[in-house]
Amino acid sequence: MSTPGAAPKWDVVVVGAGHNALVTAAYLAKGGLRTLVLERRERVGGAADTSELADGVRVPTLAHTVGRLRASVQKDLELSRHGLSLVAPDVRVFAPSSDGGAVTLWSDVAKTAAGLRARNAHDADAYAGFDRQVRALGRFLDDLGRSTPPDIKAPGLGDALSALRLGRSFKGLGRDGSRTVLRVLPMAVADLVAESFDDDAVRAALAWRGVRFGNVGPWSAGTAAMLLGDAAGNDGGAAGETVFAKGGPGALSAALAASAREAGAEIRTGAEVTAITSRDGRATGVVLACGEAIEASGVVSGLDPKRTLVGLVDPVALGPSLGWRAGNIRTPGVVAKVNLALKKLPVFPAAVGDESLLRGRILVAPGIDAMERAFDATKYGRWSTQPIIEATIPSLADPSLVESARAGTHVMSVIAQYAPYELRGHRGQAAGDWDVARENLGDTIMSVLESVAPGIGKLVTHRQVLTPVDLERQYGLTGGHPLHAEAGLDQFFVWRPLLGHARYRIALERLYLCGSGAHPGGGITGGPGQNAAREILRDLRGRRG
Ligand SMILES: Cc1cc2nc3c(=O)[nH]c(=O)nc-3n(C[C@H](O)[C@H](O)[C@H](O)COP(=O)(O)OP(=O)(O)OC[C@H]3O[C@@H](n4cnc5c(N)ncnc54)[C@H](O)[C@@H]3O)c2cc1C
Structure with a gap:
């Protein structure tokens, strides 16, 4: 004092x-x-x-x-x-499905389009245009993101200058672009991706960043803005960024x-x-x-x-x-985290012969309706029995995470959505108490991983499951x-x-x-x-x- x-x-x-x-x-x-x-x-x-x-x-x-x-x-x-020190693998997203197929998004737009062609020629043709659109609108949102919101009670000179700068940025989108941004921001991301793509798995792989971390599904209004916001101020484009920090x-x-x-x-x-x-x-x-x-x-x-x-x-x-x-x-948290130590690299049938596919974000999001159904669960206080998963194996890009004495070991980081903060209990799920339900959720998440990487469960030597309540208790996230x-x-x-x-x-x-x-x-x-x-x-x- x-x-x-x-x-x-x-x-x-x-x-x-x-x-x-x-x-x-x-x-x-x-x-x-x-x-x-x-x-x-x-x-x-x-x-x-x-x-x-x-x-x-x-x-x-x-x-x-x-x-x-x-x-x-x-x-x-x-x-x-x-x-x-940052590491950026070429692959941004690898989205395997249980039938052994996969959608892969690369940092190279042309390479992504070429890969999509085997699934759907129309989607392959549409990809570069969609990427350009996401980048252009993301640039505008980045300008917005760098500005201090205006003083609504007593706007001053700084607010006027900032409005001028934003106006210029808005105009820079061109006539079509400025109309598009106003049209797109309130949209559901499911509708946005459906304007360009036919394949449900491609739509889901692109729409994921519109719902990630949010108590929303792909049919929720405003999720297109979240996708574009994720592309603001970085080189993510349609695929999104995948960059790891060493350590x-x-x-x-x-x-x-x-x-x-x-x-x-x-x-x-x-x-x-x-x-x-x-x-x-x-x-x-x-x-x-x-x-x-x-x-x-x-x-x-x-x-x-x-x-x-x-x-x-x-x-x-x-x-x-x-x-x-x-x-x-x-502040309705719907994200759980699972961290795994694996005694060796799991086998994904969709990636056999090309381990480099596993270096980016591994997304299990089978389709738009599957994502929406996973979201539905949280509306009624349950966790999804088919959660959407974004996993990474950061030890592939950054072996320093594992001491050399443990050669062959890998770590897997799994973001799982949707699991509500408040469990209300329904269809056999416990009410109110994540301390009781935590490991059941972990088992549910593992079963989704098993569907794309059979046998992964047997490789787990250590598992940590963090529910939304743990995120609040340990990290102060309300x-x-x-x-x-x-x-x-x-x-x-x-x-x-x-x-x-x-x-x-x-x-x-x-x-x-x-x-x-x-x-x-x-x-x-x-x-x-x-x-x-x-x-x-x-x-x-x-x-x-
Ligand atoms: C499971 C999960 C996965 C995520 N994955 C990604 C990802 O892959 N990529 C990405 O870009 N973002 C991701 N995010 C989001 C991102 O991590 C967060 O939005 C961001 O890190 C928040 O940073 P912050 O500095 O705003 O706040 P925080 O990181 O929340 O920091 C707040 C700090 O305040 C401290 N604190 C709380 N109460 C007190 C107190 N009373 N006194 C003193 N200190 C206190 C806390 O301990 C904490 O250190 C993820 C988030 C979660 C939860």
């Missing part, structure tokens, strides 16, 4: 050390602000984490790919000098932490924040679980907005109206939501996380939000963290105390 009247020791306290918070902290420290980061867990990185699954075997605990990370963040924070996503977090520390930030782990303090409507610091109070000129939260506002800010300071609105931010808040059109741009609080300044004077719940949203992008830093520096540089 500082002496009354004296300037606090810290210009900024950053709550949480997820990758976005680390990005913000690094920029703030580089900008000359005395910056302290406080993380509840013993490791930095949040969902961008690598952990030991078994002796000498490390896995990407939650997220597995890092290809959406903004290039400007990598460059500004000199992440390669701080140890970040797993935890290596990215370590590089960010090193960059922030070098710039002068202090990072404390094992430091849980239990309250954000305020006086006369202005944030003044934080209190830790151990009782220590830390004062600062500004407080930045890298936590999700619901946890920040409902969990940490004094309800009196928040007021009943904002408290109610914050409580209604939608509702188990991987993106801090659902990415629907009602929580997009000026509505993310709440109308009137979308400019990284939230609820109190000098309280800021820099995590995935802020515009432009979740995924390992560093986007909200970078945008927030720009606004915080604008407010606080030269205005300390």
Whole structure:
């Protein structure tokens, strides 16, 4: 605690050390602000984490790919000098089916189209055009993603300039493109892909990124926008990015932490924040679980907005109206994670003879209706008995995950959707208690893997199953939501996380939000963290105390 009247020791306290918070902290420290980061867990990185699954075997605990990370963040924070090394396999997606067939999406558009020709000539002809469309609209969404949403109460000169820039970007789409973006954004991704492709398996492989991490199915409105958002600011195009960090996503977090520390930030782990303090409507610091109070000129939260506002800010300071609105931010997690250690590489009949097919994302999404049916389950509080799966075998691209003494061992990282946060119990599934149901869900996910890689179950030496409730307990993700808040059109741009609080300044004077719940949203992008830093520096540089 500082002496009354004296300037606090810290210009900024950053709550949480997820990758976005680390990005913000690094920029703030580089900008000359005395910056302290406080993380509840013993490791930095949040969902961008690598952990030991078994002796000498490390896995990407939650997220597995890092290809959406903004290039400007990598460059500004000199992440390669701080140890970040990326691997990008040629194959982006391998989507096998139980009949031994597969759809494969490569980084090379022509190669993908050539592969599709064996299935369907019409789809092969359509692919390059679809890829161009996704890239063009994704570029516009990237421009939107880099902008601070406008001040809706008192727009200023900055808002006018930003609107001008966006207007130019919109015009740059051309007459057809600008009409298309307005038409496409509210669409269901199932309808979008059906405009170009006939084959259901191709449609599903392309539509997946429109529903990944969301409590939505391919027939839900607004899922086309999620697909395009995933292609914003990266080289993903129609296939999507598949890039691994050597050492797993935890290596990215370590590089960010090193960059922030070098710039002068202090990072404390094992430091849980239990309250954000305020006086006369202005944030003044934080209190830790151990009782220590830390004062600062500004407080930045890298936590999700619901946890920040409902969990940490004094309800009196928040007021009943904002408290109610914050409580209604939608965070319906439907993602489970399974991590496997395998004694050898599993055999996928659709990939026999070409192991390189397994180096990207392995998608089990048999068709659009199968995805929608998997989503249906969560509406009624059940997990899907045929979940959609995105798996990777990162040890193929990055053998360093497995110690040489365990030669032949591989790790598999499996994102499974749909499993609701709240189990309501139906058709033999337990109600309310994931602690009872966790391993049953793990068995269900394994049975889907068995359908495309027979015998995989026998190769498993270690298995970790994380339900949405585990994601909340262990990583502080409210509702188990991987993106801090659902990415629907009602929580997009000026509505993310709440109308009137979308400019990284939230609820109190000098309280800021820099995590995935802020515009432009979740995924390992560093986007909200970078945008927030720009606004915080604008407010606080030269205005300390
Ligand atoms: C299972 C899963 C798989 C995913 N796969 C991918 C993927 O492959 N590619 C991709 O791009 N994205 C993926 N995502 C999404 C992506 O990982 C997240 O959107 C992103 O990492 C969130 O980063 P963040 O910095 O905004 O917040 P977080 O990573 O959530 O960080 C918040 C931090 O705050 C800390 N914290 C919480 N409460 C407190 C407190 N009271 N005091 C102090 N600290 C606190 C937490 O411990 C955590 O470290 C996945 C997410 C999940 C859950």
